[in-house]
Amino acid sequence: MVMSGEKAGGGNGSGSVAGAVGEGARGQESGQEEPAAPPRVSLRERKKQLTYRAISDAAIAMFLERGFDKVSVAEVAAAADISKPTLFRYFPAKEDLALHRFADHEDEAARVVGGREPGESPLDALRRHFLAGLDRRDPVTGLCDAPQVLAFHRLLYGTPSLVARLYAYQGRSEAALARALGGGVTARLAAGQVVAVLRILAEENWRRIDAGESADAVYAGAVQAAEEAFVQLRRGLEAEGRGTS
Template sequence: MSAEKARSDGSADGHAPMSLRERKKQLTYQAVSDAAIALFLRRGFDKVSVAEVAAAADISKPTLFRYFPAKEDLALHRFADHEDEAARVVAARPAGTTPLAALRAHFLDGLARRDPITGLCDAPEVLAYHALLYGTPALVARLHAYLSRSEDALARALGGRAPDRLAAGQIIAVQRILASENWRRINAGATADALYGEAVEAAEGGFAQLRSGLEGP
């Protein structure tokens, strides 16, 4: 959800440039997801049918299901680009930088940019989307599958061994909790600017605990 839009050429963050066909496919994903989210925000997730989303996106229902196997995926497409984000950060880190140091720097940069994935964003449209997500049990349940795939991707980037899977689970969990706490406090009325210092402090504390447990003294 950093930009919450498909990349224009797929070349950022270590991805190879996309073909024209692939770019068109990504734009279709984005357009259908945006149409669905607009309906979900207006009427509620459970009150909108897949057929209505297909009609709003001007595609057939079978075509919609070729892009999105489940209704929940229409709303969670904004997370799809973040599934392997931690893995990409680790893979692209500078020589001599530990995976954890790279992930810490990336998360702190996200806080500074008010990246929605960090929870520290009070833009009205982001708050509305988060309220939809965390207020809909079916979406919360589906989100766990996305987090599981994030752990798998990060574990592979770390080396793919059993200890790497444990480390990946801990890292993804800490980032999720930090983001959830930021969103909870903003949802309660705090502004992103007012909360920034505390969010940085919490992130530093979280990564310090990870460093102590994963890298030792």
């Protein structure tokens, strides 16, 4: 993790939680123009991703039409013109068919930290990235009222097994962020708090939109809530860094 402008040595978790995300200058250079841009992939990998998406799209369409529990894996495989064993090679669990797109965001926070601007702290980079997502109505922020996104979110939050599986995705996101912060206990503590804040902000935005407000109407309040959340997050991390509980 980055502390006071220097790279931390080792992964034993020494140092403050505040140092993990709130203070240090950037410890590595990156040529990416967009911090969250994913790395380039091979043609073979792109084809694999297209197959993933095609199967997932077919499954989601069926889930939205009939309900997640009313559609069998065999029906999805038939609709995608593949066998069940082939489907399970791509998607280990039925829930993954619906949550495939979340996998694209598993390491997003880690990429934001790794590609932040020179002199920018990890926490400032994450704040900037989330606010930019609100501005462009990124569905991941919960601030999107496009009909297809609303339908998908209602499917997701209305299906307990999907919500449970989503927490597994968020756990992997937390682990990736902790690694980007240098590893160790303090980095894991910081990553856990950051991921929790981002999840709660997104859920609150979605709750308001699901209650009937438009994304434009929610936007100002979402920005204010995000700003306040990051202030509280910074204060909490700094307090832990001083050894307080």
